[in-house]
Amino acid sequence: MKKMILPALLATALLAAPVYAGQPVATKAAGTTKVADKTYKVQPQLSTLGWDGKAVTHGHNGTVQFSGGDLLVRGNQLVGGTVMVDMKTIKATDIKDAETNTKFMGHITSDDFFGVSAYPTATFKITKVAYIKGAAAGANNANITGDLTIKGKTNSITFPAKVGVKGGVAAASGTATVDRTKFDIKYGSKSFFDGIGDKAINDDFTLSFNVIAK
Template structure:
C-alpha cells in the first residue's frame, strides 16, 4: 500500500515538473509582416481656426512577437504619400505641396519616416519616432490583437512637432500669428494589419 502511494506521489511530482518545464522552456516567437495596403497612419493637425486631416501610407513593417506579446517592431512610412482628406481640388493640392516642402516635412530630403517600438507593456507603446532625420522617444496607449496568424494594432499618439524641427506657424517661434497660428501638438493614429511569416 505504501509503495502504491509512493508511486502515485512520484507520478504527481514528475507531472508537475514536466508541466513547469514545458511552460518555461520554449519561447514561441513569430514575425508579422505589415499589410501595407490595409494599414495607414492617420494625422490630425490643429490650428486656431480649425484643423486638417489626412494620412500617410506605410512602406514596410515588421512586428516581432514572443509568447503572444509584442517585443519590438519597425514601421517605415512613405512621406511622399502624404494625403489631405478634409479638402478637395486646388486647396487640397496647395496644402499637400506645403506639407511636403521645408516648412513641414522636407520630403525631397527625407522621403521616409520610421517608428521603432522598443517596448509594449500594459497596453502602452514606447518607441523611437524618426521624422526629417530627427529621432525622439514617444509613448502612447495602444491595443494589439493576435488571432492565429493575424495581428491588428491601433493607437493614437499626441506629439510636439517642434521636436522634429517643424516650426511653421508655431507660437513658440513666431509672434503675431493670430488666427494663422498652428498648434504644436498634432495627432498620429496608427492602424496596422499584419500576417505571421516564418522566421
C-alpha cells in the same frame, strides 16, 4: 581510442552549430522554456494611418501610407518591431477644392513642414510594450514606447494602444500625439514665433493607426 573519439565529437559539434544558429526555436534551460520571437510582416494594403493637425481658426486631416515593416511576437503578445511610412503618399482628404488642395500639399511637403523630397520615409521603432493589467475587452490594453523618426530627427514617444495576436495575425491600433517642433517642424508655432496671433498652428498633431501584420 578515447583520445581519438573526443576530438572527433568536438569537431562534429562545432561544424553542426552554424546550421541551427539563429533559428526561432524554443530553448529549454534549467527546467524552463523560452519562446523565441517570431517576425510578422506588416501588410501596408491592410493597414491605415491618418493624421490630424489643428490651428487657431481651422484644422486639416488626411492619410499617409505605411510602406512596410516587421512586428515581433513572443507567444501571443506583441513585444517589438519597426514600421515605415512613405511620406510621399501624404494626402489632405478634407480639402475638396482641387486648387486649394494642391497649394496646401505643396506647402505641407515642403521644408516648412515634412521636407518630403529630402526625407521620404518616416519610421517608428518599438522599444517597449507595457501591458495594462485588467484592461477591459475592446479597450486599449498596452502602452507602447518607441523611437519616432520624422524629417531625420528621432524622439521617443509613448501612447496607449489596443494590441493582439491571433490566428497568425498581429494587430495594433490607437492614436499617438506628436509634438512636431521636436522634429524641426516649427512653421507657425507660437513656441518659436511671437505675434502670429490667429495664424498660429498647434505644435501637437495626432496619428491614428491600425497596423496589420502576418
